[in-house]
Amino acid sequence: MFLKNLDIFGFKSFADRTRVDFADGITALLGPNGCGKSNVVDAIKWVLGEQASRAMRAEKMEDVIFNGTENRKALNVAEVALTIENESGRLPMDVAEIQIKRRLYRSGESEYFINSTPVKLKEIRELFWDTGVGKAAYSVMEQGKIDQVLSSKPDERRYLFEEAAGITRFKVKSAEAERKLAKTEENMRQVEGILGEVKRSYDSLKVQADKTLKYRSLREEIFQFELDIQLLRLKQFKYERDERNENLKRRTEERDTIRSDIDAVSKSLEENMDVVNSMEETLIQYQKDIYGLAVEKNAREKEARLFAEQRADTKAAIQQNESRERAIGIKIEELTEDAEEQDGVVRDLQKKVHDIEANITGFEESVQAAASRIGENDSGVRQSEEEIRNLEKERGDHEKALEAITDDIVAALDAGLREAGYSAAERRSTEASLEETLGFLRTLLAGRETLLRDLAAAAERSAAGDQLPSSAELKRIAEGLAAALGDAAAYGDKVLALFESYRKSTPSFIDEFLAPEGIITKKRSLDTNIRAANEGITGRRSRIAGLRQDNENLNIKIDEYRATLEELRIGRARMTAQAQAAEEQSKLIRRELAGQEGLLKTVQDELFLGRKRFDEINERIADTESELAEIEQKGLRLTADLEKLEKDISKKNGDVAGKQETIKKRTADLAKVQATLERIHLELVQSETEIKNIQDNFRETHSRDLMEFEERIFTITTPAAELRDSLSQARNKLKDLGSVNLMAPEEFAETKERYEFLSSQMADLTKARDDLEAITKEIKQESSDLFIATYNKIKKNFHNMFRRLFGGGKAELRLVDPNHVLESGIEIYAQPPGKKLENITLLSGGEKSMTAVALLFATYMVKPSPFCLLDEIDAALDEQNVIRFVQLLREFGSTSQFIVITHNKKTVTGAETLLGVTMEESGITKVISVKLKNEELAVTPEPDKDTPLFEEEDVEPEEGRELPIGINDPALVSEAELRPIRAGAARSVPAADNESH
Incomplete structure (x- = not known):
């Protein structure tokens, strides 16, 4: 991988589109001061992602755009494209050539491209991770950067070693993992807060749900006990009804027999006994009525006792429901107050969220207004600069005219004086x-x-x-x-x-000079115009300074606004979460309130039915008592009539005593049987009534038909007394429960589902946090191992390289805090020959430069950068040190590509390609490339065959003796690699295998 070419347009002094072609090996970049050589290095740093305008030697990043000259207009865009050969595949892209491009507009908009595809700055930085290439890596070494490396704090020197160790990627991943860890912990805190609220609702609803389930269970037990008791009663009454039907059938047959006997005896007395028979019939009818009244009275008294018991039970149920109604009413009032209070909290939080959003909107508008004002100020600056250029041009024209008129004044004055003969x-x-x-x-x-x-x-x-x-x-x-x-x-x-x-x-032509239309007046006019132009330029420059100061203040305000916006957005998220939690709590209270209201409605319905039934029972009792009174009065009257009728019959039947006695006996038997029949009829009616009452009461109480459970009658084995005791105990337990939220189980199921979901989320977040902590720890451990290994190699190479460049001496690297290698600074100590070991801040300029060169090439021996830009780092070196520096360049030139900006002739003679930088037109940089074919550009005599290239080992020299400069350690360089060096060929130290360095 190496630099192939660099395309520059509109960047600093490159007004025209310029292509700089780079070659392998060493390329020297030459040119006079101020021609734009360092702009080439700035362009490479800029396209690799440099964001600091000071590093570009500019006040703000827009200043890198070509700003125009006297003959050229300013451009609105700066563009730099860097083409890199990637056949070796060192960069993680499967292409032979990679082009990195950056474009900047005066509006501040910036664009990045990789092979003409728009990308983010992060992608460009990730592309060059751990390659030694980057805006802050050791691939770019400037004269000021050497002093920075050597004179900066120990903590600021780490980047060289981190880049060489290849842990930049790990540092970024570690930072990203730490950011994710912080975000995860923040999420955990939020979920933990919500989980706490839900947990409280969960615990409360769990107690309520258990109580409600127990309530339902007790209600079901009570229902089952009441059902069994009523079924047992129904069974008993049905059994009695069946027995009474059998008895009624037998007694009816017996009555029919007696009647037959009486009819047979009475047949003979029909004629004489019409009146007696009539009276007897009346007597029998009276007896029947009396017996019927007695049976009816007994039934009514029993019914009255049953109604009294039912009234007592109903009254107890009404009192219990009234107590429950009062308790539920108090609970509803408390829940209503809680709901209203919670609604107030929700409204307050929502209002706070609304206020925060209004503040956010206001600050965003302020940011936009400030940005708009900055744009207006920039336009004002550009307009003022344009006016300044116009005024400067106008001033130049006036100055030229003034110079011309001044010459005319001198010439005219000399001519007038000569013509006037003035003495x-x-x-x-x-x-x-x-x-x-x-x-x-x-x-x-x-x-x-x-x-x-x-x-x-x-x-x-x-x-x-x-x-x-x-x-x-x-x-x-x-x-x-x-x-x-x-x-x-x-x-x-x-x-x-x-x-x-x-x-x-006295010359008379002076008047012409001083006349209003004379040449002196014209000169004064030009002076006034020049003065006005100067004042205009000064005023506009003051306005530009004011506008720029205003922009700086606005940028500070924008930063403050954005920081405030970030705090407001965080506050809005926090308030929104609190509002949602409060609203959820309000919903829970409302649900509980609805449950209590439903329970109240149920209790009120039961209370209404109980009171209605109580009134009905009272009416029935009153009706029964009235009927009993009527039966007693009727019975008294019938008894009196019966006694009177019996006396009459006895008187009239005296003559038929025998037969009448028989008839009387049989009639007495018939009466007994009839009474028994009436009693059985009454008991049968009572049984039917009891059966009907049991069914009706069960239907009224439970809204279900008792006959649905008729089959259960045959499966009940528990005695009725035991069932009544169990029923009483269950009712006492139900009463002890107090008020119950009937909706609690359903609400608890919803809350439980949410609680389990949040708990699973919390578990996932906890696992994610543990994983991130483990990843961070693993990354730090791996980074520490890589850093220590690389540091030890560079430390050894630095000592050897220092001794080679200085012809002896000693150099040492020390960790400030060896226990924390990832944060520890690195101290550099150097001992040139004949001096004591001291900190590099006490070295001379040349010694510092040579020490920096030694550190740079010691790093290259561990991990060489594909290319390296050296900007006048040889400026402080003397001739002998320059020769050593160039020799090292030539040795490393086969593994890395070097672009050297220099004014030193010795350095130039070591280059294979020359790039000339010039300014044919003022303010416009041009580049000329020259390829040198001469391969015999040795800048130093060939090394002696017996002189090794590097030191043998890192040991302290004995007193009065220096260590030999050589490399005989087979772990560093093999014998096969030493032969061409000893033969005098200029070659580089192998850098492909890092372990061999």
Whole structure:
């Protein structure tokens, strides 16, 4: 695998589409400072996924897009495509060539492609895992990065060793497993919270369900006991009814016999006994009525006692149902209050969720507004930059015009002065003469001031009448004034002559320069325009700085908004879960409330039926008592009539005593039999009534027909007394249960199903957490083993390579925390020949560079990167160290592809291909490729046959003696591999087998 070519368009200084073709071995990238050499390295890092704008030497990532020059417009897109040869299959794709492409627009939108297929940045990074290639791997070594590797903290040096150890993939997997573990634990906490709520409902409903099932069981037992008791009673009454029917049949036959006898005796007395017979018939009828009344009275009294018992039972049932009704009413009130309270909690939580969603919407709108404002600011920045360019162009035009007009002013001034014959010495002489003459004139006139004052004083005296001036005095004054005026006129003529001479010596063309339409005015106008352009540029630059500062503040606010949004979304999820749990709890309360209301309805129905039956029983008792009173009154009347009739019969039958005695005896027998028949009839009616009452009462009590269970009569073996005791105990147990939620078993079944589902989920999450912890532990253990193995190899190779590059000395790697190798930093200690072992921060610049080179190639001996970019890492090396560096490059050049950016001639002579970077047009980078055919580009003399290439072993040198530089350990390099080296051929150390290094 190696770099095949690099296509760049719109990236930094690459305004035109540019292709850079790479060759095997060593390629030198040459060019003057500022031509864009490092932009090639930046392009490779950028296409491999670099996200830090500072690493691209830019303030923001959009700055990597070509921003234009004086003659070129800015571009709106930057694109870099890297083609990699993959015939060896080192990258996990079954293709011979892989093209990685990245594209960035000024809008901030970024795209990634692998073989023209859109992908995510993560896929590109995963493609190069553990290959030594990447934006932060050791395949890219820059001059500043060397100092970073050597001068950074020990913890920050680990990436070289981790990449070489091939544990980057494991670190990512471990981080992903830890994220999943944290998410799983969060899910477990949520499920555990919900499970706790469901568990409480589960426990409560389980108790209620058990109580309800016990209630149902007791109800069923009571029903069975009552059924058996009623069936036994029914069986008894049916048995009595059957016996009474048999007895009735026998007694009827006996009565018929007696009647036959009486009819035979009475036949002879028919004629004389019509009245007697009539009276006897009346007597018999009275007797029948009396007996019937007695039987009916007994039946009514028994019925009254039965009704009294039923009334007592019904009253007890009514009192029990009233107690249950009161208890259920209290329970319903409590559940109603709980339901309303829970509904309030649900409403509060839903309102909180609504408020959070409103806040989320507000923050999202704020983010969008801030982003829109950033876009507007960017547009303002671009507009201001365009205006600045226009103003700079306008200023340049004005400056050119000003330069031209300045030259015109100088030329016109020289020509005017020559034409006017202007002489500075003559002008100064004329000015001095004029000044002197004016001074004399001023002195002359000042001296004659006294004459005018004398004349004025004389005039005052004359006006006052004191004394008139004399003629001689007036003449003297007049002559003095005349002489003064004459001298003044002469000096005035001289001043005029001198002024004329001064005027001629002063150039007149100056007025043309200073005129409003003159050349000086034009210059002032240009100066004003240039000043205005400068002020406009300054103002717009200030506006750009303000807009950019505003964008930075807006980006900070957007980050704050997004962080707040994340917290709000987490809060919304938490509140939603709480609202759902509260709503579920409200539903459970409502279900229990519905069950209690149903139970209340059942109790009220039973209470209504009981009260109705109680009233009916009272009515029946009243009717029975009224009938008993009527029967007693009727019986008293019939008894009185019977006694009277018997006396009459006895009186009238005195004459037929014999036959009447016989008839009386038989009649007495008939009466006894008839009474027995009436009693049997009454008992039979009572049995039928009891049977009917039993069936009716059972139907009213249980809403079922007792005859459905008729076959059960023959299977009952328990005595009735024992059944009544069991029934009483069951009723007491039922009463002790108190109020019961009749819907509890069904609700418990639903809650149990949900509880078992959540429990299974909790078990699955627990298993997933344990699996993730085991995976994380396994990954860390494997990573630790790989890291330690690689670290030990690099440590040994680093010491050997250091001794080779420095011609002796000692280098050492140390783990800061050997007990935690996956987090431990790595200290580097170096001891150049003749010095003490010290930390690398105390080394010189050249020693640091050579130490970094030793570390880089020590890493390559363990796991070489397919290609490597070296950006001026030889800048701090002297000539001898450069020779050693190039020799190492040539040795490793057959296993890795090196692209070296350098200014050193020695390094260039070791390259097989040259890439020239230039700027034919200002600000535009171009690349020229040159393939060198000369294979004799040795930069160092061939090694001596007896001089080994590497050290033999890692031991401390004895005092005053250095270790030999060689490699005789067969575990490192075989004899067959040493022969060409000893023969003088420049070859590389094998890197395919990592274990051999």
